[in-house]
Amino acid sequence: MGTARVVFDRWDGRYAARMTGVRSSAVRDLFAAASRPDVISLSGGMPDVRRVPAEAVLRATREVLEHQGATALQYGASEGRLQLRETIVGLMGESGVRLRVDDLIVTAGAQQGLDLLAKVFLDPGDTVICEGPTYVGALQAFSAYQPRIVHVPLDERGMDTDALEELLASVGPRGAKFIYTIPNFQNPAGVTMCPERRRRLIELAHEYDIPIVEDDPYGRLRFEGGHILPLRALDPDVIHLGTFSKIFAPGMRLGWMAAPRPILAKVLLAKQAADLCGSAFTQAVAEVYFTGTGWRRVLADLTGAYGERRDAMLSALDEHFPPEVTWTHPEGGFFVWVTLPSYLDTKSLLAEAVELGVTFVPGADFASDGSFRNCLRLAFCYEQPEQIVEGIRRIAEVIDDKLELYRAFAAAGAVPAGTRP
Numbered sequence: 001m002g003t004a005r006v007v008f009d010r011w012d013g014r015y016a017a018r019m020t021g022v023r024s025s026a027v028r029d030l031f032a033a034a035s036r037p038d039v040i041s042l043s044g045g046m047p048d049v050r051r052v053p054a055e056a057v058l059r060a061t062r063e064v065l066e067h068q069g070a071t072a073l074q075y076g077a078s079e080g081r082l083q084l085r086e087t088i089v090g091l092m093g094e095s096g097v098r099l100r101v102d103d104l105i106v107t108a109g110a111q112q113g114l115d116l117l118a119k120v121f122l123d124p125g126d127t128v129i130c131e132g133p134t135y136v137g138a139l140q141a142f143s144a145y146q147p148r149i150v151h152v153p154l155d156e157r158g159m160d161t162d163a164l165e166e167l168l169a170s171v172g173p174r175g176a177k178f179i180y181t182i183p184n185f186q187n188p189a190g191v192t193m194c195p196e197r198r199r200r201l202i203e204l205a206h207e208y209d210i211p212i213v214e215d216d217p218y219g220r221l222r223f224e225g226g227h228i229l230p231l232r233a234l235d236p237d238v239i240h241l242g243t244f245s246k247i248f249a250p251g252m253r254l255g256w257m258a259a260p261r262p263i264l265a266k267v268l269l270a271k272q273a274a275d276l277c278g279s280a281f282t283q284a285v286a287e288v289y290f291t292g293t294g295w296r297r298v299l300a301d302l303t304g305a306y307g308e309r310r311d312a313m314l315s316a317l318d319e320h321f322p323p324e325v326t327w328t329h330p331e332g333g334f335f336v337w338v339t340l341p342s343y344l345d346t347k348s349l350l351a352e353a354v355e356l357g358v359t360f361v362p363g364a365d366f367a368s369d370g371s372f373r374n375c376l377r378l379a380f381c382y383e384q385p386e387q388i389v390e391g392i393r394r395i396a397e398v399i400d401d402k403l404e405l406y407r408a409f410a411a412a413g414a415v416p417a418g419t420r421p
């Protein structure tokens with residue numbers, strides 16, 4: 001696991017230039033601190049796999065080894081096993097997306113999909129349009145291919161399509177390689193793109209002839225409000241990334257990409273170079289796990305638990321956070337996005353929070369240009385409600401200390417060190 005420690009590197013100067021812009025994610029860097037048993041982790045977006053019954057996975061694994069060992073332990077098709085692709089077609093159908101098995105390939109999580117898309121589409125200097133803030137892992141995957149990443153602001157109704165329109169007018173037709181969006185329960189902002197903006201985004205993408213990449217890991221984790229059709233349901237040109245990480249287990253490393261077939265053909269070539277094929281074994285286990293109805297009960301249980309944790313977090317924020325601070329109200333997914341007064345830097349608050357035994361992710365990690373320094377992401381997916389409440393209380397303590405210091409200095413006509421009014 002990565003650490004923030006800088007070590008002398010005698011191979012420095014020999015790496016490809018493309019690695020210069022690739023930064024480690026704070027979520028990964030925090031893994032060691034956040035893994036201490038006494039630390040309340042409100043940082044990592046880790047699904048609560050403790051609620052996935054080991055017995056069900058064991059049964060599926062045993063069945064695979066007893067009946068399909070010869071194929072499950074062998075290399076498989078690069079596009080993924082047929083039965084799993086049929087399962088995915090069924091899952092997507094339930095979300096309102098009509099697909100055939102040849103419209104999708106299985107990937108090693110949605111993350112591999114992001115990397116493969118970057119590999120297939122991006123040359124150095126190309127423009128990529130992302131929401132601001134956006135998913136750290138996407139920034140990491142894209143930045144290895146040296147694009148210019150431009151952010152479009154978000155609000156409670158998702159990507160601001162008026163701002164997008166302005167940006168597109170300035171870059172012109174085909175002026176960006178793709179528009180990357182996480183429409184449902186966005187990571188990190190927790191917000192969901194409303195149907196009107198979804199339609200507008202698609203219109204604009206067609207007008208400017210720029211593909212949309214829709215990343216939807218959290219769409220089935222809704223605990224409030226009604227289902228909103230994915231972009232791919234409205235437009236077959238949309239490239240859609242899905243994953244089993246949040247509805248089953250991230251340890252399986254299974255996801256998928258649905259895309260127009262010429263794009264899939266290119267992505268498949270890139271995937272063959274990356275890993276020949278995904279793990280036939282975990283695909284076969286997932287096939288068995290998703291046969292029958294047991295997985296639906298597990299998913300309903302997980303979603304119910306996440307909903308309770310969201311409620312615990314929102315009421316703790318109401319109770320403990322000062323009035324200068326605002327936050328989003330997610331209807332599903334894992335994350336709440338918090339905005340502090342502009343003169344506070346959440347990276348410097350993090351060290352103090354870790355001392356108090358709680359972690360979050362500083363906002364600057366979610367943009368390529370260091371914006372959102374006064375923001376932070378809170379994850380409610382992993383800890384129990386009591387821990388979440390205690391974690392919020394501790395973060396509030398850190399923020400209150402800083403605000404008090406600021407108020408005292410401001411009253412004396414000075415500015416405290418480490419703040420940027």
Ligand SMILES: Cc1ncc(COP(=O)(O)O)c(C=O)c1O
Nearest residue numbers: 045109110111135187243245255
């Ligand atoms: C928006 C988003 N995309 C992709 C991923 C990667 O998921 P996977 O485990 O499927 O690779 C995540 C994981 O947290 C995510 O939040």
